[in-house]
Amino acid sequence: MTIQQYIQQQTQLFETSIKNTLQLLNEDCTIPFIARYRKEMTGNLDEVQIEEILKAKNYYEELEKRKASILSSIEEQQALTTELKSKIEAADTLTVLEDLYLPYKKKRKTKADQAREQGLEPLAKIIMAQNAQDLENVAKKYLRQVVKDSTEALAGARLIIAEWIAERTDIRDYIRYQFNNYINITASGIKSKIKDEKAQKFKDYFDWSESLKRIPSHRFLAIQRAEKEGVIRVKLEGDEDRILQHIQRKLIKSSGACAEQIELAIADSYKRLLKPSLSNEAIQQAKERADNSAIKVFAKNLMQLLLGAPLGEKRVLAIDPGFRTGCKLVCLDENGRLLHNETIFPHPPQKDQKTAIKKISTLSEAYKIDAIAIGNGTASRETEALVRKIRFKNEIQVFVVSEAGASVYSASSVAREEFPNYDATVRGSVSIGRRLQDPLAELVKIDAKAIGVGQYQHDVDQTQLKLALDRVVESCVNAVGVNINTASKSLLSYVSGIGEKLAENILEYRTQHGAFATRNEIKKVKRLGEKAFVQSAGFLRIKNAKNPLDDSSVHPERYALVEKMAKDDGTTVAESIGNKSLLEKINLEKYISAEVGLPTLKDIVAELKKPGLDIREKAKVFTFNQNIKTIDDLREGQLLPGIVNNITNFGCFVDVGIKESGLIHVSNLANEFVSDVNDYVHLHQQVIVKVLEVDVTRKRIQLQLHK
CATH class of the missing domain: 2.40.50.140 (Nucleic acid-binding proteins)
Incomplete structure (x- = not known):
């Protein structure tokens, strides 16, 4: 099966779309770039569909790599048959592949290996053939110095048979099916621990049983955490009789002594080998399902948070509230630059409200503050009530802003690099104010896990979580677009084609040469070649540029097309921008070519109608019920x-x-x-x-x- 055939089987997408998307991914194009600027090639696939292709591609490559390793290993053992090779090459999942490899896998010496060394494998084969007339006497032929009687000989033969049974793919598949569909996960409290205060949050699981197939993600992860903390014991329970009877029907074709030995071997194989192995596998698969579900929830939440309503380029006074240590104040300009900081003590024990009110009022007037951002942590409600008492000379909006992750940012290397001469309290306050101005630009500086909008984020697969959250951040940053002349290194590093090193180089260029005047000037940045420019240019904005298209999502590779469209209508690009009636009259069919189709043309016209439009809503003031404090x-x-x-x-x-x-x-x-x-x-x-x-x-x- 080729990679395209495999991906098509997994995604049900068109063959041409898959082929062209694979080509773009292999050229190191990013998902946002492909989805936005290569619609004709992909058949208008969105970011989710492109990511599905990428995941299937990665899995297929991992599968092929494992196949090569397994084939090499079995070949070294001189055990590779034509039939086995065909089965391995046809395997379409890692589970199937590992089952095929199981009999040849190098493992620690087993009880069955010891029985083989004692010369008991021929006896095991006789038993499995089920045609021995007097098994007791047959077993005596295999007595050795270490095998003293027929009972020991039969016991050793059963160990070999048990291993054969455990390695049969059809039996393993049947038990998998039973575990995946009919088994329950049960939890019981450990008596010595259930009275502990910390254990009480898990008391729902001190006596719990539920279908493993249907258990919700949050409940499974809670049970796993409780088990990890030593509060409960967890096991899987199912209809073992049904499983044993199925295996017996499959293997036992006669009655008598051989059948009895096989029946004993089946019970041993299930209890000692199959159940532990496949129980762990079932738990692991349930964990993967729970992780995937939790990660999806986290990703959705993070996307909504990152695309939260910005206040925009307004001057902000930010307050990080506190009681004993006071409230830290900072004043920020329209671009989030720190202008002033100090501390007030309006709450107990100092309770100097008069000075605090005067200070906030004075600073608001001196720095022409448009809005006040109050962190939602300790003393938030009291601080909000204090601020709302103040009669400002100009209208000032008051917002309560989430502090989640602000302390993580304030202690980070990013914060220290931005504010080397200020302590963590000032940095935290700045973060609160900037979150109001532009949540996306500020939150990208914080490890997404620290923002606290997921469920059991510390219990899920951390590698998969990071991949998913990085994809969300990348998607949001590129969907909104970035002002290259004001963006931080953290924000720039998520722009398609840029990365951390080029982001540093952009900041270095900005420091040395001042603001970028045109998109073309971006090519002058050290080590930012044509490939990186093509990937990034459409997502980078130049405010007040000579060419108005530089402040839009129209890609530079389509500037000539836009100019032609304007010229054909007897106008200029600048005059056509925002002119909806004029733009709606354009006959787009006229401009279709081998490289540009209707999807791209429609995107261009939509952008020209509202160039540089922020897709996010605007921030709205909100007030809690002032009578509810605890x-x-x-x-x-x-x-x-x-x-x-x-x-x-x-x-x-x-x-x-x-x-x-x-x-x-x-x-x-x-x-x-x-x-x-x-x-x-x-x-x-x-x-x-x-x-x-x-x-x-x-x-x-x-x-x-x-x-």
Whole structure:
């Protein structure tokens, strides 16, 4: 099977689309670039479909590499037959491949190996043939110094038979099917641990049983974490009699002594070899499913967070609230540059509100502040209440901003590089303010796992999680576009074709030569060749450029086409930009060529109508219920404003202005079956919720989405 045939089988996409996409991927083109600027080649595939091709490609290459290794190993053993070679070459999964390799795999010396050394393999073959008339006497022929009687001889032969059974692919496949469809995962609390306070968060699993096939991702990962922490024991339970009877029917074709020995060998093989091996495999596959599900949730949440509404180029006063250590203030200009910082102490124990109010008011006027960003951590509600008391001379919007990950950023090498002369408290405050100005530009500097919008993110496969989250960041950065003259190294490094080293070179060029005036000037950056330019240019923006197309998503390779379209209409590019009536009259069919089709032409016209348009919404002011300050203030039946701050497969969490977030379980999102929480809410959405239940002891709040 060729790579194209394999990918087509896995994705059901058109052959030409796969062929051309593979070509582009092999040329090191990025997924955002392929999806945006090579639509004619791919048949208009989107980023998700291109990523499916890439995943299938990687799996196929891993499969082929493993096949070559296995064939080489078996050939060295001089055991490779034509039939076995054909089976290995036809294998389409790693599981099938490893089953075929199992009998030839180098492993530690087994009990069956010892029995073979004792000369008992011929006896095992006689038993399996099931035609011995007097098995007891036959077994005596195989007595040796280490095999004292027929009982020992038969026991050794059964060990060999048990291994044969465990290596049969048809039997392993049958048990896999049973485990995948009918087995339960059970959990029981460890008596010496269940009374510990830390164990109480897992008390739901002290006596638990559920279908392994149907267990939700979050529950499986919770059980695994509880087992890892030594709070519970976990095992798989199924209908063993059904499995044993199936194997017996498959192998036993007679009655008598041989059948009895085979039956004993089957029971031993299942208990000692098959069940442990395939149970681990089933758990591992369930873990992979749970990981994939959790990673998808995290990726969706991260995308929504990164594409959160920016305030834009406004001057911001950011406050990182605190009690004993005070509230750290920073003033930022329109581009997020630090202008001023100091600390105020409006809350206990100092409680100097008068000075604090005066200071905020003075700084707001002095630095022409447009908005105030308040971190949502400790003392957030008290600080918000204080700020709302102030009568500013000009209208100033007040926002509460998520602090998640700000402390991680403030202690990072990125933050130290940006602000070498300031401590972590100043850096954290700057991060809060910049998040309001542009969430995407600031959050890309933080390890995505630290942002806290996933479920059990520390329990899933970390390599797969990083790959998925990096793809999300790359997708978001390129979807929005980047101002090359103001972007940080972190933001630039996610631009298609750039990477960390070229991002450094761009910043170095900017420092030495000032702002880029044109997209063509980007080619002057050290080591940024034609290939990198083609990949990146369409995603990099030049504000106030001489050529207005430099501040659009129109790729430079299509500038001549746009100029021709304008000339044909008797106008200029600059005059046609934003002129919807003129643009809608263009006969796009006229400009179709071997390189450019309708998809690209439609993209160009759409961009010309609103060049450089930010796809994100604008930031909106939100106010919590000022009477709700702690969980003790909540009452069943209350209707409260809130902000969705995390989404999982089982529901979403909502910040109602107190330390604890409340849960809207999936069953309380709508009066209908909800298959995807994201169809009803999105991250940072402002909602009204109804309080259903408050458990003060366990700090749990149950909410309902109020329409």
